[in-house]
Amino acid sequence: MTCSNAKPFLKWAGGKTQLxxxxxNYYPETLKKGMVKRYIEPFLGGGAVFLILFQNMNLKK
Structure with missing residues (x-):
């Protein structure tokens, strides 16, 4: 199972998809270099940031 094309599951004011x-530019270098293996999103909202990181970085499932 892959989520390579997953999109945020809510569209709401304050959503981050456009940003x-x-x-x-603000991701830590350790994340950019693939050294971060786990990302925990405490404020999921529609999931835009989590989904883009999970799809494009080498994170554990």
């Missing part, structure tokens, strides 16, 4: 590209 995801800008957020990449």
């Amino acid at each position: 995801l590209e800008q957020f990449q």
